[in-house]
Every structure is written in structure tokens, then in C-alpha cells.
Amino acid sequence: MQNRAIDALAFQVRRLTDKMAAEVIGLDLRIPFDTLTRDAVYQAFLDNQILVFRDQDLTKEEQVAFTEQFGTLERHTLGNRGASDSPFVHIVTNLDADGRPTGVLKSTLWHSDKSFRPAPSMATILHARVLPPDGGDTVFANMYAAYEALDAAEQAELDQVRVVHSWELSRENIGRTLSQAELDDAPPSTHPLAREHPDTGRRALFLGMNASHFEGGSIEEDRARILALEDHATQERFLYRHNWRQGDLLMWDNRCLLHRADPNFEVAHHPRVMHRTCLRGTPTS
Ligand code: OGA
Ligand code: MN
Numbered sequence: 001m002q003n004r005a006i007d008a009l010a011f012q013v014r015r016l017t018d019k020m021a022a023e024v025i026g027l028d029l030r031i032p033f034d035t036l037t038r039d040a041v042y043q044a045f046l047d048n049q050i051l052v053f054r055d056q057d058l059t060k061e062e063q064v065a066f067t068e069q070f071g072t073l074e075r076h077t078l079g080n081r082g083a084s085d086s087p088f089v090h091i092v093t094n095l096d097a098d099g100r101p102t103g104v105l106k107s108t109l110w111h112s113d114k115s116f117r118p119a120p121s122m123a124t125i126l127h128a129r130v131l132p133p134d135g136g137d138t139v140f141a142n143m144y145a146a147y148e149a150l151d152a153a154e155q156a157e158l159d160q161v162r163v164v165h166s167w168e169l170s171r172e173n174i175g176r177t178l179s180q181a182e183l184d185d186a187p188p189s190t191h192p193l194a195r196e197h198p199d200t201g202r203r204a205l206f207l208g209m210n211a212s213h214f215e216g217g218s219i220e221e222d223r224a225r226i227l228a229l230e231d232h233a234t235q236e237r238f239l240y241r242h243n244w245r246q247g248d249l250l251m252w253d254n255r256c257l258l259h260r261a262d263p264n265f266e267v268a269h270h271p272r273v274m275h276r277t278c279l280r281g282t283p284t285s
Pocket of ligand 2: 259
């Protein structure tokens with residue numbers, strides 16, 4: 001069914017690794033999709049978890065229009081708003097207001113975007129605008145595979161556990177204290193540790209830097225277990241490393257992946273600028 005639809009369409013899907021990620025070839029994302037194309041792209045997204053569109057050049061408005069074809073845009077955290085003339089486009093950058101590299105690359109810890117929201121982000125779309133000469137990769141870990149690699153007894157145990165996800169905690173862990181306004185804007189949420197993907201029905205581990213402790217437990221008791229699970233889930237055999245090319249636009253599924261930015265370039269020297277839009281997900285149950 002899917003192949004027939006794709007054959008009839010003007011694009012191809014080429015798998016990049018046996019673990020996840022595929023290139024979508026033949027689409028100019030400035031042009032709105034017809035329904036058949038939209039549905040086939042979404043199916044490819046579910047099948048591959050990460051879609052890589054090459055040689056794109058979207059304005060912020062065009063990126064917003066592309067994103068909205070798949071759902072509702074998600075607002076960004078307070079600190080990330082306002083830096084852009086387009087409130088739904090978050091500028092991911094290592095430059096200061098004067099355009100000089102700060103030496104700081106953000107999002108280098110494993111996470112799933114906005115997991116502290118009651119309806120965590122379904123997908124993130126990241127479009128490379130300025131890249132360093134080499135490196136500045138984004139690394140992804142497949143949480144379906146990480147869950148499926150656990151033995152049945154541990155799966156059964158983890159199926160019963162819920163986790164508190166806290167933006168406050170993850171900011172504290174990188175040395176930042178949130179203001180009261182920021183705290184009010186992003187209170188913690190609780191999600192199943194083994195989350196059922198709403199579209200595929202497959203279970204995936206749901207953790208990362210915002211995962212604080214088990215519901216009913218405490219950070220002191222549970223954090224070590226959460227970090228051990230993260231170590232399990234981010235083993236090399238579950239990873240895909242995206243080495244960005246100029247013009248790349250990635251769309252990834254936050255419901256079954258963790259990701260992080262790799263500071264494997266001279267962060268204090270070379271600019272790296274991406275445009276980011278997020279799609280709202282559904283509440284977990
Ligand atoms: C993000 C993110 C990673 C990167 O934008 O949500 O985690 O490589 N980015 O910049
Ligand atoms: Mn992220």
C-alpha cells in the first residue's frame with residue numbers, strides 16, 4: 001500500500017542505516033503537499049523515525065507552513081521566545097546577539113523535546129542555516145530498540161512505572177536557575193517510562209535529561225536507575241549520527257527517540273545556526 005502510494009508520487013525514500021533514518025528524495029519543501037504526498041511522507045516518518053530532506057532553503061515562514069501540514073505548532077519555552085521575529089521558529093545558535101560565537105552549544109544532553117509538557121512534542125523539524133566546516137552533529141538513539149532489547153521481566157516491571165519530567169531539574173543540572181515566570185510556564189509532567197507510541201502502538205523508553213524520578217519516589221532514590229537506563233538506551237548499537245550538510249532539514253519523532261547535539265567542532269570559533277519548529281504531541285496515558 002505504502003509502496004504503491006510512493007511509486008505514484010514524485011519522491012523516493014532511501015534508508016540511511018539499518019537502525020533508523022531515511023533520506024526523502026525529490027521534494028521541494030517550499031511547495032505545499034497534496035494529501036497523498038503528505039500522508040506518504042508521514043508514513044515514511046513513522047517507518048524511519050528520522051527523515052532527512054536534502055538541499056532545502058526555507059524561510060522561517062516556509063518552515064512554519066511545512067510544519068503545520070503535520071499538526072499544531074508547539075510554543076517554545078519562555079527563554080527561547082522573542083529571539084526570533086517568528087514566535088514559532090526557535091533559533092538554535094551558538095552566537096551571541098552580536099553574532100559572535102559564545103563557545104556554548106546547547107542541547108548536548110540526551111533528551112526528547114518538551115518531555116516536561118503534558119503533551120510532549122511529537123516531532124521536531126530542524127533546518128540547517130549556518131554550519132561549521134565539520135562536526136556539530138546531532139546524535140539520535142532509538143528508544144523502540146532500547147526497550148525491545150530489555151528482557152521480558154524488566155519490560156514488565158518498567159511497564160508499570162511513571163516518571164516525573166522536570167524542566168526545572170534539567171536546567172539546575174546545567175547550572176541554570178529558572179525564574180518564577182519560567183517555572184510557571186513549564187511545570188513538571190508525569191509520563192509512562194515505557195510509552196506506547198500513539199500511531200504505531202510500539203513501546204519505547206521515554207526518559208532523557210528532564211526525567212527526574214519515578215512517580216511516588218524521589219530524586220535521591222530513582223535518579224541513578226534512570227541514568228542507568230539512559231546508559232543502556234544510548235549504547236552505540238542504538239544510535240544514528242547525523243553529519244549535517246548545507247541545506248539539510250530533519251524531521252524526527254520525539255515519541256520514540258532521544259537526541260543530543262554533539263559539540264564536536266570548535267564551538268568558540270565557528271557559527272552553527274539552525275531553525276527549529278516543534279509539533280505538539282498528544283497527552284501520554
Ligand atoms: C533541538 C536540539 C540539537 C542540535 O533543537 O531540539 O536538540 O543538534 N538540537 O542542535
Ligand atoms: Mn532537542
